[in-house]
Amino acid sequence: MYKKLLLCIVLVLVALILSSTGCVEERETTTLRIGFQPSAHHAAGMIAFEKGWFRDAGINATVAGIYWGGGSPEMEAMRAGEMNVAYVGISPAINAIGHGLDAKVVAAAQKEAQVLVVAATNGTPDWVYTKPSDLEGKTIGTLTAGSIQDVVLDSWMNRMEAEGRLDKSKVTIKYMGIGDMMTGLATKKLDAIYLSEELTEIPVLAGYGAYTNLTSRVTRPNHPCCVLLVSDDLIENHPDIVKKLVEVHINATEYAMSHPEETAEIVSDFLDWEEHGYPKEAILRGLEGEGPIPIGYDTNPHNITETTMELVQVHYERGYIDRPLSESDIFDYSFYDEIMRERGM
Amino acid sequence: MRRKTLNIIGLLLFFLLWQLIPMVGLVNPDYLPPFSDAIMKIPTEIGKGTLQAALLESLLHYAIGFGGALLLAIPLGVAMGRFRVIESLLYPVEEMVRPIPPIAWIPVAIIWFGYTPWAAGFIIFIGAFFPTLINTYDGVRGVSRTDIEAAITLGVRDELTMIRKIVLPASLPNIFTGVRVSNAAAWMCLVAGEMFGAGGGIGLELTLSRNYMDMARIFAYMLILGVIGLSSDIGFRRYESKVLRWRKGVVA
Amino acid sequence: MSKIVVRDLTKRFGDLLVIKDLSFDVKERELLCMVGPSGCGKSTILRILVGLDTDFEGEVMIDGEPVIGHNPKIGLVFQEGALFMWRTVLGNVEFGLEVKGVDKKRRREISMDAIRMVGLEGFENCYPHELSGGMKQRAALARVLVNDPEILLMDEPFAAVDAQTRNILQEELIDLWHRTGNTILFVTHSIDEAVYLGDRIIVLDRRPTRVRATFDNTIPRPRDRTSAPCVELRRKILGVLKEIRAGVKEDFTTFK
Numbered sequence: 001m002y003k004k005l006l007l008c009i010v011l012v013l014v015a016l017i018l019s020s021t022g023c024v025e026e027r028e029t030t031t032l033r034i035g036f037q038p039s040a041h042h043a044a045g046m047i048a049f050e051k052g053w054f055r056d057a058g059i060n061a062t063v064a065g066i067y068w069g070g071g072s073p074e075m076e077a078m079r080a081g082e083m084n085v086a087y088v089g090i091s092p093a094i095n096a097i098g099h100g101l102d103a104k105v106v107a108a109a110q111k112e113a114q115v116l117v118v119a120a121t122n123g124t125p126d127w128v129y130t131k132p133s134d135l136e137g138k139t140i141g142t143l144t145a146g147s148i149q150d151v152v153l154d155s156w157m158n159r160m161e162a163e164g165r166l167d168k169s170k171v172t173i174k175y176m177g178i179g180d181m182m183t184g185l186a187t188k189k190l191d192a193i194y195l196s197e198e199l200t201e202i203p204v205l206a207g208y209g210a211y212t213n214l215t216s217r218v219t220r221p222n223h224p225c226c227v228l229l230v231s232d233d234l235i236e237n238h239p240d241i242v243k244k245l246v247e248v249h250i251n252a253t254e255y256a257m258s259h260p261e262e263t264a265e266i267v268s269d270f271l272d273w274e275e276h277g278y279p280k281e282a283i284l285r286g287l288e289g290e291g292p293i294p295i296g297y298d299t300n301p302h303n304i305t306e307t308t309m310e311l312v313q314v315h316y317e318r319g320y321i322d323r324p325l326s327e328s329d330i331f332d333y334s335f336y337d338e339i340m341r342e343r344g345m
Numbered sequence: 346m347r348r349k350t351l352n353i354i355g356l357l358l359f360f361l362l363w364q365l366i367p368m369v370g371l372v373n374p375d376y377l378p379p380f381s382d383a384i385m386k387i388p389t390e391i392g393k394g395t396l397q398a399a400l401l402e403s404l405l406h407y408a409i410g411f412g413g414a415l416l417l418a419i420p421l422g423v424a425m426g427r428f429r430v431i432e433s434l435l436y437p438v439e440e441m442v443r444p445i446p447p448i449a450w451i452p453v454a455i456i457w458f459g460y461t462p463w464a465a466g467f468i469i470f471i472g473a474f475f476p477t478l479i480n481t482y483d484g485v486r487g488v489s490r491t492d493i494e495a496a497i498t499l500g501v502r503d504e505l506t507m508i509r510k511i512v513l514p515a516s517l518p519n520i521f522t523g524v525r526v527s528n529a530a531a532w533m534c535l536v537a538g539e540m541f542g543a544g545g546g547i548g549l550e551l552t553l554s555r556n557y558m559d560m561a562r563i564f565a566y567m568l569i570l571g572v573i574g575l576s577s578d579i580g581f582r583r584y585e586s587k588v589l590r591w592r593k594g595v596v597a
Numbered sequence: 598m599s600k601i602v603v604r605d606l607t608k609r610f611g612d613l614l615v616i617k618d619l620s621f622d623v624k625e626r627e628l629l630c631m632v633g634p635s636g637c638g639k640s641t642i643l644r645i646l647v648g649l650d651t652d653f654e655g656e657v658m659i660d661g662e663p664v665i666g667h668n669p670k671i672g673l674v675f676q677e678g679a680l681f682m683w684r685t686v687l688g689n690v691e692f693g694l695e696v697k698g699v700d701k702k703r704r705r706e707i708s709m710d711a712i713r714m715v716g717l718e719g720f721e722n723c724y725p726h727e728l729s730g731g732m733k734q735r736a737a738l739a740r741v742l743v744n745d746p747e748i749l750l751m752d753e754p755f756a757a758v759d760a761q762t763r764n765i766l767q768e769e770l771i772d773l774w775h776r777t778g779n780t781i782l783f784v785t786h787s788i789d790e791a792v793y794l795g796d797r798i799i800v801l802d803r804r805p806t807r808v809r810a811t812f813d814n815t816i817p818r819p820r821d822r823t824s825a826p827c828v829e830l831r832r833k834i835l836g837v838l839k840e841i842r843a844g845v846k847e848d849f850t851t852f853k
Contacts, residue, residue: 072556100375145556499693
């Protein structure tokens with residue numbers, strides 16, 4: 001009697017599972033569904049949409065989403081099939097690839113740009129940062145766990161602790177999305193935030209944040225930040241489209257570097273920046289490099305190979321990924337290289 | 346078959362299916378890691394010290410939220426049950442606040458308490474408060490008039506003695522039911538309350554695992570939560586049957 | 598001197614007149630039984646006497662003092678005992694002493710005495726749900742007795758018990774009463790019981806109730822229920838009750 005019951009339950013379960021695996025929609029794979037975060041780091045893709053460069057290149061492209069929560073939710077969505085192309089930080093990409101996402105970095109987007117911003121009142125800092133141990137006893141907000149900000153800050157703090165310059169256990173790190181970081185800093189619930197230009201311009205311009213000299217140059221010089229990530233499916237089945245994508249990305253990045261004002265307009269519109277209550281001027285200042293560290297656009301993936309592999313080691317040691325990824329797990333230089341050859345470079 | 350045996354068989358079957366289904370590829374193991382992957386994460390977490398730290402933090406939040414809820418809900422429930430005036434005054438406010446899900450209180454908790462254990466405790470408090478309040482109130486209202494009158498004829502004169510010696514013991518079955526429901530609610534709210542990172546705990550580890558895209562680790566912590574939930578409920582039931590020995594029949 | 602004096606007691610529940618100009622006495626050390634048709638307010642009278650109901654007109658005096666709230670001289674045994682389910686027999690019995698603040702050792706002693714007196718020795722650590730109907734009533738009696746009440750009000754205490762146990766309990770009550778010498782007012786539906794127990798038997802009228810008839814019972818104890826005098830007295834009382842019922846028919850016709 002019990003055996004029959006058991007058998008029934010097993011059969012039902014099997015049927016359920018089988019039917020659910022067939023449930024994922026067959027998406028049209030020749031449309032690029034591109035994911036973004038709300039930052040001028042990803043301006044290249046935004047410019048391409050605004051100026052119709054995807055259309056001109058014969059590519060179908062749509063915006064898959066804008067992830068205010070950071071790269072980790074964005075990668076979660078990519079794993080769920082919401083996008084096949086992503087502008088994203090290198091760390092979330094490493095974590096995603098390390099946990100089974102089939103995708104490759106085909107180009108870089110930008111490097112560095114991180115800085116510590118302390119809480120301030122009317123532009124005057126509430127406290128001063130001069131050395132690592134000043135962080136002790138402070139609550140610092142940074143982008144959602146797994147982000148490049150999180151990883152760089154964390155590994156820098158470990159190194160400082162190893163050098164005896166910081167007691168890491170006395171520093172409180174809170175992970176959150178961009179909106180919560182701004183609110184937290186403004187309401188003094190956070191003592192500081194560790195985030196990238198141009199987003200850091202927001203609190204500084206409004207007066208509730210003040211810059212320090214703790215920038216990427218100190219925490220991890222030359223580190224990779226945002227990259228262009230493309231699904232293996234696209235790479236294998238539609239390499240022609242991917243090549244066009246990379247070409248558009250390179251052109252758009254060059255445009256962003258030479259047309260800061262227009263780029264600020266485009267980015268602001270794309271992200272509904274002002275509806276979120278943020279000033280357009282923040283983007284412009286970031287693009288023009290008015291803050292302590294510039295955005296650092298760079299499309300060449302080879303420029304970030306070494307620093308990326310260093311980061312992979314950090315990820316592995318911290319247990320974010322179960323095995324150390326290899327260069328070929330992460331990068332596909334073929335598209336960038338071919339374009340550069342054609343340009344005679 | 347004895348109940349306990351069936352219980353164990355059910356559990357083992359569940360784990361077996363969980364192991365086999367991803368293993369044979371019926372489900373993508375990246376999305377549902379086999380049971381072994383999840384459970385093997387646990388020693389790693391213990392080795393890192395993460396699990397222990399998270400457990401302690403969660404217990405702290407639970408104590409703040411659940412303890413606070415009981416401390417407030419039981420006396421309030423008794424007061425509302427004994428004094429019509431209090432009940433009438435509080436009823437509309439209570440019915441307005443009760444339907445609001447604890448998650449909605451998260452931004453409020455951050456503003457009021459900052460990123461402290463009190464914020465997470467507050468969310469748990471919201472979830473745990475109402476079941477105990479309502480069940481206590483029901484129990485107190487349901488105390489038989491005969492018991493009250495018998496007490497009067499035996500010399501009880503003041504309200505406090507009546508509450509201590511008659512109302513509370515008579516309402517205890519209802520209060521216990523409320524406490525068990527509150528306990529379950531507390532553990533659910535614990536994850537919500539800890540997710541926004543007020544101060545560590547299992548909920549935070551779940552969020553971090555999600556952000557590092559480590560499905561096995563997510564399931565590992567879910568397992569731990571499940572075990573805690575199950576054992577705490579069993580614990581409450583055991584204590585209840587001990588205290589409520591006087592009831593006819595078996596206290597489930 | 599009358600222990601209890603009731604003069605012109607009148608009680609309404611809203612518009613319903615339940616008791617009208619009820620007057621009777623209870624003498625010290627007397628065992629007075631009250632019988633009457635259902636719904637005539639017997640329980641209400643007891644509740645007023647014990648102080649649970651203070652909303653009435655007329656005079657109700659205990660030892661010459663008007664009744665205002667619960668008087669510790671009076672104990673009430675409810676129908677169905679009303680034991681506290683969450684306390685053991687001992688816990689129930691010592692309740693009154695606990696409330697008075699008597700220390701534990703003394704409480705135990707007095708309570709065990711009472712428990713022995715009602716024949717429940719050995720069951721003091723049982724919970725009410727483990728007891729039979731008769732045992733519950735005995736426990737309820739012991740619970741009232743520990744407070745040493747001069748007056749014992751009993752509201753159909755043996756109604757829920759089987760006939761044989763009932764007879765035994767009646768005999769035990771007489772024994773107890775002889776030993777403690779308190780005044781008992783015993784309400785019952787059973788004429789047989791009233792005749793067996795009472796020094797006097799009051800028959801109450803239909804609602805609104807007043808005293809319809811009083812019977813003195815001088816049959817010497819221990820009484821034999823089957824003896825001629827007992828049977829005769831029962832017949833007389835039944836006759837009065839029949840009249841009361843007939844009186845209803847009369848009222849009906851005049852009402853038309």
